[in-house]
Amino acid sequence: MLSLHASRVRQRSAVIAALAALALLGSFLAATPAQALSDTGTGGVFVPVGGARIVDSAMTAKQWKTVQVAGKGGVPSDGSAGSVAVVATLIGISNQGILTGRPNDDEPSTTMGIYGGENKQNTSFSAVLAINSDGTIQVSAETNARLLLDVQGYYTANTDGTAPGGFVPMNGSRIVDTRNGTGAPKAALTSGKTVDLQVGGVAGVPKDASAVIVNMIAANTGSTSGYFTPYPTGSTRPPNSFNYAGGGVATSMQAQVKLSSAGKLTVFNQDSTADLVLDIQGYFTAAGKGGAVFTPGAGRAYDTRTSGNTVMGKNETRSVQIAGKAGVPVMGSGINAVVLTLTALKSTAGSGNATVWADGTTRPNTTSINFDETTIRTNTITVPLGTTGKVSLNNVADATNYVIDVQGWYANPQAPTIVCKNYANGFWAKELPSSPAVCGVTVPAAAFSGQQVRVELDGKESALLALNTNSQTTVEADVPNAPGQHS
Numbered sequence: 001m002l003s004l005h006a007s008r009v010r011q012r013s014a015v016i017a018a019l020a021a022l023a024l025l026g027s028f029l030a031a032t033p034a035q036a037l038s039d040t041g042t043g044g045v046f047v048p049v050g051g052a053r054i055v056d057s058a059m060t061a062k063q064w065k066t067v068q069v070a071g072k073g074g075v076p077s078d079g080s081a082g083s084v085a086v087v088a089t090l091i092g093i094s095n096q097g098i099l100t101g102r103p104n105d106d107e108p109s110t111t112m113g114i115y116g117g118e119n120k121q122n123t124s125f126s127a128v129l130a131i132n133s134d135g136t137i138q139v140s141a142e143t144n145a146r147l148l149l150d151v152q153g154y155y156t157a158n159t160d161g162t163a164p165g166g167f168v169p170m171n172g173s174r175i176v177d178t179r180n181g182t183g184a185p186k187a188a189l190t191s192g193k194t195v196d197l198q199v200g201g202v203a204g205v206p207k208d209a210s211a212v213i214v215n216m217i218a219a220n221t222g223s224t225s226g227y228f229t230p231y232p233t234g235s236t237r238p239p240n241s242f243n244y245a246g247g248g249v250a251t252s253m254q255a256q257v258k259l260s261s262a263g264k265l266t267v268f269n270q271d272s273t274a275d276l277v278l279d280i281q282g283y284f285t286a287a288g289k290g291g292a293v294f295t296p297g298a299g300r301a302y303d304t305r306t307s308g309n310t311v312m313g314k315n316e317t318r319s320v321q322i323a324g325k326a327g328v329p330v331m332g333s334g335i336n337a338v339v340l341t342l343t344a345l346k347s348t349a350g351s352g353n354a355t356v357w358a359d360g361t362t363r364p365n366t367t368s369i370n371f372d373e374t375t376i377r378t379n380t381i382t383v384p385l386g387t388t389g390k391v392s393l394n395n396v397a398d399a400t401n402y403v404i405d406v407q408g409w410y411a412n413p414q415a416p417t418i419v420c421k422n423y424a425n426g427f428w429a430k431e432l433p434s435s436p437a438v439c440g441v442t443v444p445a446a447a448f449s450g451q452q453v454r455v456e457l458d459g460k461e462s463a464l465l466a467l468n469t470n471s472q473t474t475v476e477a478d479v480p481n482a483p484g485q486h487s
Helices: none
Strands: 046-048 053-059 064-068 081-091 097-102 110-115 123-130 136-141 145-156 167-177 194-198 211-219 226-232 242-244 251-258 264-270 275-284 293-303 317-321 335-345 352-358 369-371 376-384 390-396 401-411 417-420 437-443 473-479
Touching: 046 251, 053 064, 053 136, 081 110, 081 136, 081 242, 081 293, 097 123, 110 335, 110 376, 110 401, 123 251, 123 293, 123 376, 123 401, 136 145, 145 251, 145 293, 167 335, 167 352, 167 376, 211 226, 211 376, 226 251, 242 251, 251 376, 264 275, 275 376, 293 317, 335 352, 335 369, 352 376, 369 376, 390 401
Parallel strands: none
Antiparallel strands: 046 145, 053 145, 064 136, 081 123, 081 145, 097 110, 097 136, 110 123, 123 242, 167 275, 194 264, 211 251, 211 275, 226 242, 226 264, 251 369, 293 401, 317 390, 335 376, 335 401, 352 369, 352 390, 417 437, 437 473
16 A cells, blocks of 8 residues: 655755955946855844844944844844844945945955945945854945944844744835825924834734834935934834935935834934835734745846946836846745845936836835935835846936845745655555656755755655756655555
């Protein structure tokens, strides 16, 4: 008699990375690397923390600074954190420059953001970096500046999805706009003012969501720069700050924010007057309720200035392939969203903005980045992928160049399938077959580097086999034609 049961699949990750580092702002051009999965470390599910400040120090131009992350700001010290979400703020800026980060000096760096784009005003941006095995990260600024680094949360170093906060990407929805009274009173935030915002239960975000990824836009700003601090309503306000430009310049800043038990967050404003616009990019589930896991990565996915591409025209929409590019997994691996550094290089007069969303879907009423005339601006964005692995990019400005770099991706772990010739799972044969049953175990394409499969047949394990990075992998197993139950 013969009975067939599902095999077990084991996974592990290895540190493999390939990133073309950014050049100086004058050229801001690097070759796109050949396709290979280029994650910079292990990742998992998100655990939000309180926004503690872990760095406040001077940065010497073009020198790497090692920062202890594990054991600081709510990040565990036991090695269970695989990557960290931070807010970086540069002040005392001498010239415009790029802030880059990496887990260690054996790994290439990734673009965290460009600072000093508006008259050398304070500049903030969020970023996600893999944590080195000793619990540190490394950051480097192109110019002398003072760096503030605040922790938003961390991603676990495993991919079993048991910790709080699997991610569910959303195509974007505007839930707050103080310019017209959407989701908040119709009034700009003056210095020292806070506003409480209901997020859980709004625009598809469940009431029990543990945290959200939002794009905060400071609009109609006063003559001086200021900053927003988002935090769970009812908790102590943390020191973290998202600095925005003054003089009426709109500034976009992504934030990963924990929600209160009632699904609310509070935004505090300081040092200037600004209207607040809040766009949802996705949410993290409550503990044990699924969602995608995160893997940190690095690579350049798109550049309008490279050969074969052209500058984007006014109101032009362009489809951009992300999956399978710059080390990002292919579709079918479980990938459903990416974290990108979006850079706008505006060389002509006039301000503008751009929106990025899943290709093939309806354009949301959101904005991904805002920029002033003749400036270089960046923003971290989290965006779902279309069914073909593309995003749509719309340019609401005169001719503008764009660069898209990868910080990582979210994927839902995909279970393998088992198909046996002439037999189904749980089938019992009345007579012994004349030959072994040939079973094929098919696993989707790898979602991170070093992913492997092992098949266990009747308690005996096969050798580990590396998963294909571009297509599914099938392993055959011969179930013996012997009496008894086989699994």
